[in-house]
Protein backbone atom coordinates (compact mmCIF):
# COMPACT_ATOMS: atom_id res chain seq x y z
CA UNK A 1 0.00 0.00 0.00
CA UNK A 2 1.31 3.44 -0.82
CA UNK A 3 -0.06 6.14 1.44
CA UNK A 4 2.18 8.90 0.22
CA UNK A 5 -0.75 10.86 -1.17
CA UNK A 6 -2.38 10.92 2.21
CA UNK A 7 0.56 11.95 4.31
CA UNK A 8 1.71 15.33 5.42
CA UNK A 9 5.00 15.35 3.61
CA UNK A 10 7.87 16.81 5.58
CA UNK A 11 10.91 17.37 3.40
CA UNK A 12 14.22 17.65 5.18
CA UNK A 13 17.58 18.66 3.73
CA UNK A 14 20.41 16.15 3.45
CA UNK A 15 22.12 17.38 6.61
CA UNK A 16 18.96 16.85 8.65
CA UNK A 17 18.41 13.41 7.19
CA UNK A 18 21.91 12.51 8.35
CA UNK A 19 21.61 13.88 11.87
CA UNK A 20 18.99 11.82 13.68
CA UNK A 21 19.98 10.16 16.94
CA UNK A 22 18.32 6.95 15.80
CA UNK A 23 16.47 5.66 12.76
CA UNK A 24 14.00 2.86 12.22
CA UNK A 25 13.95 1.46 8.71
CA UNK A 26 11.86 -1.08 6.83
CA UNK A 27 8.95 -0.69 9.25
CA UNK A 28 5.20 -1.01 9.20
CA UNK A 29 3.66 1.65 11.40
CA UNK A 30 0.31 1.77 13.18
CA UNK A 31 0.40 5.55 13.65
CA UNK A 32 -3.06 6.32 15.10
CA UNK A 33 -2.46 9.78 13.66
CA UNK A 34 -5.02 11.82 11.72
CA UNK A 35 -2.11 12.99 9.57
CA UNK A 36 -1.99 9.43 8.23
CA UNK A 37 -5.76 9.19 7.81
CA UNK A 38 -6.53 7.54 11.13
CA UNK A 39 -10.03 8.55 12.15
CA UNK A 40 -12.29 6.39 14.27
CA UNK A 41 -14.83 8.74 15.68
CA UNK A 42 -15.10 11.37 12.99
CA UNK A 43 -17.48 11.98 10.13
CA UNK A 44 -14.67 11.06 7.74
CA UNK A 45 -14.40 7.61 9.27
CA UNK A 46 -15.56 5.94 6.05
CA UNK A 47 -12.44 7.22 4.28
CA UNK A 48 -10.01 6.59 7.09
CA UNK A 49 -7.14 4.09 6.94
CA UNK A 50 -7.31 1.43 9.66
CA UNK A 51 -4.78 2.05 12.46
CA UNK A 52 -3.48 4.99 10.39
CA UNK A 53 -1.07 2.44 9.02
CA UNK A 54 1.97 3.28 6.93
CA UNK A 55 3.85 0.47 5.23
CA UNK A 56 7.50 0.39 4.14
CA UNK A 57 8.15 3.36 6.38
CA UNK A 58 11.07 4.87 8.28
CA UNK A 59 11.26 7.07 11.39
CA UNK A 60 13.95 9.51 12.47
CA UNK A 61 14.34 10.22 16.21
CA UNK A 62 16.03 13.30 17.60
CA UNK A 63 16.23 14.59 21.17
CA UNK A 64 13.67 12.08 22.39
CA UNK A 65 11.03 13.05 19.85
CA UNK A 66 9.88 11.82 16.47
CA UNK A 67 11.63 14.20 14.06
CA UNK A 68 10.74 12.66 10.71
CA UNK A 69 8.49 9.99 9.23
CA UNK A 70 8.74 8.93 5.63
CA UNK A 71 9.10 6.13 3.18
CA UNK A 72 11.88 3.63 3.68
CA UNK A 73 13.35 4.57 0.27
CA UNK A 74 13.84 8.19 1.34
CA UNK A 75 16.33 7.29 4.07
CA UNK A 76 18.38 4.63 2.28
CA UNK A 77 20.73 7.16 0.65
CA UNK A 78 21.63 8.50 4.10
CA UNK A 79 22.34 5.21 5.86
CA UNK A 80 26.11 5.61 5.45
CA UNK A 81 26.02 8.51 7.93
CA UNK A 82 24.84 6.23 10.72
CA UNK A 83 26.60 3.72 12.91
CA UNK A 84 25.06 0.27 13.26
CA UNK A 85 23.75 0.90 16.78
CA UNK A 86 21.82 3.92 15.51
CA UNK A 87 19.87 1.91 12.96
CA UNK A 88 17.06 -0.51 13.76
CA UNK A 89 16.00 -2.58 10.78
CA UNK A 90 12.44 -3.54 11.68
CA UNK A 91 12.43 -6.11 8.88
CA UNK A 92 8.83 -5.56 7.90
CA UNK A 93 7.48 -5.99 11.39
CA UNK A 94 5.28 -3.48 13.22
CA UNK A 95 5.79 -0.41 15.37
CA UNK A 96 2.99 1.06 17.46
CA UNK A 97 3.04 4.00 19.85
CA UNK A 98 4.00 2.94 23.38
CA UNK A 99 0.93 1.51 25.11
CA UNK A 100 -0.84 3.62 27.71
CA UNK A 101 -2.70 2.17 30.70
CA UNK A 102 -4.95 5.09 31.62
CA UNK A 103 -6.78 3.74 34.72
CA UNK A 104 -4.92 1.78 37.39
CA UNK A 105 -4.73 1.30 41.13
CA UNK A 106 -1.39 -0.56 41.08
CA UNK A 107 -0.12 1.00 44.33
CA UNK A 108 -1.63 -0.92 47.25
CA UNK A 109 -0.60 -3.12 50.12
CA UNK A 110 -1.57 -6.75 50.62
CA UNK A 111 -3.53 -9.01 48.40
CA UNK A 112 -7.08 -10.38 48.31
CA UNK A 113 -6.51 -13.89 46.99
CA UNK A 114 -7.87 -15.19 50.31
CA UNK A 115 -11.20 -13.53 49.51
CA UNK A 116 -11.13 -14.90 45.98
CA UNK A 117 -10.63 -18.34 47.47
CA UNK A 118 -13.35 -17.87 50.10
CA UNK A 119 -15.89 -16.68 47.54
CA UNK A 120 -15.22 -19.71 45.39
CA UNK A 121 -15.90 -21.83 48.46
CA UNK A 122 -19.28 -20.18 48.89
CA UNK A 123 -18.67 -17.09 51.08
CA UNK A 124 -20.79 -14.05 50.16
CA UNK A 125 -19.51 -10.48 49.84
CA UNK A 126 -21.36 -9.74 53.09
CA UNK A 127 -19.56 -12.59 54.90
CA UNK A 128 -16.23 -11.26 53.67
CA UNK A 129 -17.02 -7.66 54.59
CA UNK A 130 -18.11 -8.79 58.09
CA UNK A 131 -14.65 -10.31 58.57
CA UNK A 132 -12.91 -7.03 57.67
CA UNK A 133 -12.41 -8.00 54.04
CA UNK A 134 -13.16 -6.11 50.85
CA UNK A 135 -11.70 -2.66 50.30
CA UNK A 136 -11.21 -2.24 54.07
CA UNK A 137 -8.60 -5.01 54.08
CA UNK A 138 -6.65 -3.21 51.32
CA UNK A 139 -6.93 0.10 53.21
CA UNK A 140 -5.63 -1.60 56.37
CA UNK A 141 -2.70 -3.25 54.53
CA UNK A 142 -1.84 -0.05 52.63
CA UNK A 143 -1.86 2.04 55.81
CA UNK A 144 0.33 -0.54 57.56
CA UNK A 145 2.95 -0.82 54.80
CA UNK A 146 6.01 1.40 55.07
CA UNK A 147 6.93 3.31 51.95
CA UNK A 148 9.69 0.88 50.88
CA UNK A 149 7.40 -2.11 51.21
CA UNK A 150 4.58 -0.36 49.37
CA UNK A 151 7.02 0.55 46.58
CA UNK A 152 8.32 -3.03 46.32
CA UNK A 153 4.84 -4.56 46.22
CA UNK A 154 3.64 -2.09 43.58
CA UNK A 155 6.78 -2.24 41.45
CA UNK A 156 6.10 -5.88 40.55
CA UNK A 157 2.81 -4.90 38.99
CA UNK A 158 4.38 -1.97 37.15
CA UNK A 159 7.11 -4.17 35.70
CA UNK A 160 4.55 -6.70 34.45
CA UNK A 161 2.77 -3.91 32.56
CA UNK A 162 6.04 -2.42 31.29
CA UNK A 163 7.11 -5.77 29.84
CA UNK A 164 4.10 -5.65 27.54
CA UNK A 165 5.03 -2.26 26.12
CA UNK A 166 3.30 0.13 28.51
CA UNK A 167 5.25 3.40 28.35
CA UNK A 168 2.74 5.64 30.18
CA UNK A 169 0.54 4.76 33.11
CA UNK A 170 -1.98 6.44 35.35
CA UNK A 171 -1.78 5.51 39.04
CA UNK A 172 -4.49 6.44 41.54
CA UNK A 173 -4.44 6.85 45.30
CA UNK A 174 -7.58 5.82 47.16
CA UNK A 175 -6.57 3.03 49.55
CA UNK A 176 -5.28 5.41 52.20
CA UNK A 177 -8.41 7.43 52.90
CA UNK A 178 -6.36 9.50 55.32
CA UNK A 179 -3.93 12.28 54.48
CA UNK A 180 -0.72 10.45 55.34
CA UNK A 181 -1.52 7.28 53.45
CA UNK A 182 -2.91 9.09 50.39
CA UNK A 183 0.39 11.03 50.36
CA UNK A 184 2.36 7.79 50.74
CA UNK A 185 0.56 6.19 47.79
CA UNK A 186 1.08 9.20 45.51
CA UNK A 187 4.72 9.45 46.59
CA UNK A 188 5.26 5.81 45.66
CA UNK A 189 3.60 6.45 42.28
CA UNK A 190 6.04 9.31 41.64
CA UNK A 191 9.00 7.19 42.80
CA UNK A 192 8.01 4.40 40.40
CA UNK A 193 8.09 6.90 37.54
CA UNK A 194 11.46 8.25 38.67
CA UNK A 195 13.09 4.83 38.91
CA UNK A 196 11.71 3.30 35.74
CA UNK A 197 11.70 4.48 32.16
CA UNK A 198 7.97 5.21 32.09
CA UNK A 199 5.68 8.22 32.29
CA UNK A 200 3.46 8.22 35.40
CA UNK A 201 0.34 10.40 35.74
CA UNK A 202 -0.92 10.52 39.33
CA UNK A 203 -4.57 10.79 40.33
CA UNK A 204 -5.99 11.75 43.72
CA UNK A 205 -8.81 9.34 44.57
CA UNK A 206 -9.47 9.94 48.26
CA UNK A 207 -13.20 9.98 47.35
CA UNK A 208 -12.99 6.25 46.68
CA UNK A 209 -14.76 4.83 49.74
CA UNK A 210 -15.79 5.86 53.22
CA UNK A 211 -12.89 5.06 55.59
CA UNK A 212 -13.71 2.47 58.29
CA UNK A 213 -13.32 5.04 61.07
CA UNK A 214 -16.16 7.11 59.51
CA UNK A 215 -18.60 4.22 59.37
CA UNK A 216 -21.47 4.70 61.79
CA UNK A 217 -24.76 2.95 62.34
CA UNK A 218 -26.36 6.06 63.76
CA UNK A 219 -25.51 8.77 61.26
CA UNK A 220 -24.33 9.22 57.70
CA UNK A 221 -20.82 10.66 57.88
CA UNK A 222 -20.08 10.74 54.15
CA UNK A 223 -20.43 14.55 53.96
CA UNK A 224 -17.99 14.92 56.82
CA UNK A 225 -15.46 12.72 55.01
CA UNK A 226 -15.90 14.60 51.73
CA UNK A 227 -15.00 17.79 53.60
CA UNK A 228 -11.71 16.14 54.54
CA UNK A 229 -11.12 15.03 50.96
CA UNK A 230 -11.58 18.65 49.88
CA UNK A 231 -9.13 19.87 52.52
CA UNK A 232 -6.39 17.34 51.70
CA UNK A 233 -6.42 18.00 47.95
CA UNK A 234 -4.73 21.45 47.97
CA UNK A 235 -2.13 20.14 50.43
CA UNK A 236 -1.11 17.18 48.27
CA UNK A 237 -1.30 19.29 45.13
CA UNK A 238 1.07 21.83 46.67
CA UNK A 239 3.52 18.97 47.26
CA UNK A 240 3.51 18.20 43.52
CA UNK A 241 1.80 14.85 43.96
CA UNK A 242 -1.44 15.33 42.02
CA UNK A 243 -1.96 15.46 38.24
CA UNK A 244 -5.72 14.80 38.22
CA UNK A 245 -8.69 14.19 40.52
CA UNK A 246 -11.05 11.20 40.55
CA UNK A 247 -13.92 9.86 42.65
CA UNK A 248 -16.28 6.92 42.92
CA UNK A 249 -19.78 8.17 42.12
CA UNK A 250 -22.16 5.38 43.04
CA UNK A 251 -24.98 4.53 45.44
CA UNK A 252 -22.53 2.52 47.55
CA UNK A 253 -19.94 5.33 47.56
CA UNK A 254 -20.50 9.06 46.96
CA UNK A 255 -23.34 11.02 45.37
CA UNK A 256 -22.87 13.35 42.42
CA UNK A 257 -23.43 16.32 44.78
CA UNK A 258 -20.58 15.13 46.99
CA UNK A 259 -18.30 14.54 44.00
CA UNK A 260 -19.19 18.02 42.74
CA UNK A 261 -17.69 19.50 45.92
CA UNK A 262 -14.41 17.70 45.23
CA UNK A 263 -14.49 18.78 41.57
CA UNK A 264 -14.98 22.42 42.64
CA UNK A 265 -11.71 22.24 44.58
CA UNK A 266 -10.03 20.58 41.59
CA UNK A 267 -11.27 23.37 39.33
CA UNK A 268 -9.94 26.04 41.70
CA UNK A 269 -6.50 24.35 41.41
CA UNK A 270 -6.77 23.96 37.61
CA UNK A 271 -6.62 20.19 37.96
CA UNK A 272 -8.44 18.00 35.42
CA UNK A 273 -11.09 15.58 36.67
CA UNK A 274 -12.29 12.09 35.83
CA UNK A 275 -14.73 9.74 37.51
CA UNK A 276 -15.66 6.13 38.24
CA UNK A 277 -19.19 6.42 36.86
CA UNK A 278 -22.19 4.25 36.10
CA UNK A 279 -20.50 0.96 36.95
CA UNK A 280 -23.40 -0.36 39.03
CA UNK A 281 -26.20 2.14 38.44
CA UNK A 282 -27.02 5.34 36.57
CA UNK A 283 -26.76 8.34 38.88
CA UNK A 284 -25.55 10.92 36.39
CA UNK A 285 -21.83 10.80 37.10
CA UNK A 286 -20.85 11.07 33.46
CA UNK A 287 -22.94 14.21 32.94
CA UNK A 288 -21.18 15.67 35.97
CA UNK A 289 -17.73 14.90 34.53
CA UNK A 290 -18.82 16.42 31.22
CA UNK A 291 -20.00 19.56 33.02
CA UNK A 292 -16.45 19.96 34.36
CA UNK A 293 -14.99 19.17 30.91
CA UNK A 294 -13.41 16.08 32.46
CA UNK A 295 -10.76 13.98 30.80
CA UNK A 296 -12.65 10.71 31.13
CA UNK A 297 -15.63 8.90 32.55
CA UNK A 298 -14.75 5.34 33.47
CA UNK A 299 -16.64 1.99 33.62
CA UNK A 300 -20.00 3.14 32.10
CA UNK A 301 -21.93 -0.14 32.03
CA UNK A 302 -25.09 1.75 33.06
CA UNK A 303 -24.51 5.10 31.35
CA UNK A 304 -27.56 6.72 29.72
CA UNK A 305 -27.72 8.14 26.21
CA UNK A 306 -28.36 11.56 27.76
CA UNK A 307 -25.01 11.37 29.56
CA UNK A 308 -23.28 10.02 26.44
CA UNK A 309 -24.40 13.11 24.51
CA UNK A 310 -22.93 15.31 27.25
CA UNK A 311 -19.65 13.36 27.08
CA UNK A 312 -19.55 13.82 23.30
CA UNK A 313 -20.08 17.56 23.66
CA UNK A 314 -17.28 17.91 26.22
CA UNK A 315 -14.87 15.56 24.37
CA UNK A 316 -14.68 13.32 27.44
CA UNK A 317 -13.16 9.89 26.80
CA UNK A 318 -15.11 6.75 27.74
CA UNK A 319 -12.66 4.47 29.58
CA UNK A 320 -13.86 0.87 29.40
CA UNK A 321 -12.62 -1.67 31.94
CA UNK A 322 -13.34 -5.23 30.82
CA UNK A 323 -11.15 -6.76 33.55
CA UNK A 324 -13.61 -5.59 36.23
CA UNK A 325 -16.56 -6.73 34.11
CA UNK A 326 -14.92 -10.16 33.82
CA UNK A 327 -13.91 -10.50 37.49
CA UNK A 328 -17.35 -9.47 38.75
CA UNK A 329 -19.03 -11.74 36.19
CA UNK A 330 -21.01 -8.68 35.18
CA UNK A 331 -23.65 -9.14 32.50
CA UNK A 332 -24.57 -5.53 31.72
CA UNK A 333 -22.48 -4.42 28.77
CA UNK A 334 -21.48 -0.79 28.34
CA UNK A 335 -23.52 0.76 25.51
CA UNK A 336 -20.83 0.55 22.85
CA UNK A 337 -23.14 1.27 19.91
CA UNK A 338 -24.42 4.48 21.49
CA UNK A 339 -20.86 5.58 22.29
CA UNK A 340 -19.89 4.97 18.65
CA UNK A 341 -22.98 6.73 17.32
CA UNK A 342 -22.17 9.84 19.34
CA UNK A 343 -18.47 9.61 18.43
CA UNK A 344 -17.25 9.40 22.01
CA UNK A 345 -13.63 8.23 21.95
CA UNK A 346 -13.18 4.96 23.82
CA UNK A 347 -10.12 3.85 25.79
CA UNK A 348 -9.34 0.46 27.31
CA UNK A 349 -7.48 -0.08 30.55
CA UNK A 350 -6.61 -2.82 33.04
CA UNK A 351 -8.19 -1.08 36.08
CA UNK A 352 -5.51 -3.09 37.92
CA UNK A 353 -6.76 -3.31 41.53
CA UNK A 354 -6.80 -5.98 44.22
CA UNK A 355 -10.56 -6.40 44.49
CA UNK A 356 -12.31 -6.30 41.14
CA UNK A 357 -9.56 -6.47 38.51
CA UNK A 358 -6.25 -8.06 39.57
CA UNK A 359 -5.05 -7.70 35.99
CA UNK A 360 -1.55 -6.66 34.94
CA UNK A 361 -1.85 -7.28 31.21
CA UNK A 362 -3.03 -4.51 28.91
CA UNK A 363 -2.85 -6.93 25.98
CA UNK A 364 -5.32 -9.22 27.76
CA UNK A 365 -7.54 -6.21 28.54
CA UNK A 366 -7.58 -5.52 24.78
CA UNK A 367 -8.58 -9.10 24.06
CA UNK A 368 -11.34 -8.85 26.68
CA UNK A 369 -12.50 -5.58 25.11
CA UNK A 370 -13.01 -7.42 21.83
CA UNK A 371 -14.47 -10.63 23.20
CA UNK A 372 -16.60 -9.29 26.06
CA UNK A 373 -17.48 -5.80 24.79
CA UNK A 374 -17.54 -6.53 21.02
CA UNK A 375 -15.05 -3.75 20.29
CA UNK A 376 -13.07 -3.99 17.07
CA UNK A 377 -9.35 -4.67 17.13
CA UNK A 378 -8.76 -1.14 15.85
CA UNK A 379 -10.88 0.26 18.69
CA UNK A 380 -8.99 -1.57 21.43
CA UNK A 381 -5.60 -0.64 19.97
CA UNK A 382 -6.63 3.01 19.58
CA UNK A 383 -8.04 2.72 23.10
CA UNK A 384 -4.64 1.72 24.45
CA UNK A 385 -2.75 4.42 22.58
CA UNK A 386 -4.22 7.62 21.18
CA UNK A 387 -7.44 7.73 23.21
CA UNK A 388 -5.73 6.53 26.38
CA UNK A 389 -3.36 9.49 25.90
CA UNK A 390 -6.35 11.79 25.54
CA UNK A 391 -7.82 10.31 28.73
CA UNK A 392 -4.66 11.47 30.52
CA UNK A 393 -4.41 14.83 28.75
CA UNK A 394 -1.14 13.79 27.06
CA UNK A 395 -1.17 15.42 23.64
CA UNK A 396 2.41 14.34 22.75
CA UNK A 397 1.89 10.64 23.30
CA UNK A 398 -0.19 7.77 21.96
CA UNK A 399 0.48 8.32 18.26
CA UNK A 400 3.32 8.21 15.79
CA UNK A 401 3.56 11.72 14.44
CA UNK A 402 6.32 14.27 13.98
CA UNK A 403 6.72 16.25 17.21
CA UNK A 404 5.40 13.49 19.46
CA UNK A 405 7.53 11.78 22.09
CA UNK A 406 9.50 8.84 20.68
CA UNK A 407 7.59 6.28 22.77
CA UNK A 408 7.58 3.31 20.40
CA UNK A 409 7.09 -0.43 20.66
CA UNK A 410 8.43 -2.95 18.14
CA UNK A 411 6.30 -6.06 17.77
CA UNK A 412 7.01 -9.36 16.11
CA UNK A 413 3.55 -9.56 14.55
CA UNK A 414 2.17 -9.83 11.03
CA UNK A 415 -0.82 -7.52 11.60
CA UNK A 416 -1.86 -5.09 14.35
CA UNK A 417 -4.88 -7.27 15.15
CA UNK A 418 -2.48 -9.95 16.45
CA UNK A 419 -2.01 -7.86 19.60
CA UNK A 420 -5.68 -8.18 20.56
CA UNK A 421 -6.17 -11.69 19.20
CA UNK A 422 -3.52 -13.66 21.04
CA UNK A 423 -3.83 -14.39 24.74
CA UNK A 424 -0.74 -14.89 26.86
CA UNK A 425 1.82 -14.33 24.14
CA UNK A 426 4.03 -11.27 24.41
CA UNK A 427 5.45 -10.51 20.96
CA UNK A 428 7.64 -7.58 22.08
CA UNK A 429 10.81 -6.94 20.11
CA UNK A 430 11.88 -3.67 21.71
CA UNK A 431 10.59 -0.67 23.66
CA UNK A 432 11.78 2.90 23.30
CA UNK A 433 10.67 5.67 25.68
CA UNK A 434 11.43 9.28 24.77
CA UNK A 435 14.15 8.08 22.43
CA UNK A 436 15.84 5.76 24.95
CA UNK A 437 15.72 1.97 24.72
CA UNK A 438 14.19 0.36 27.75
CA UNK A 439 16.67 -2.06 29.25
CA UNK A 440 14.36 -4.07 31.47
CA UNK A 441 12.38 -5.95 28.85
Ligand SMILES: [Zn+2]
Nearest residue numbers: 103105276351
Ligand atom coordinates in the same frame (compact mmCIF):
# COMPACT_ATOMS: atom_id res chain seq x y z
ZN1 LIG B 1 -10.85 1.96 39.10
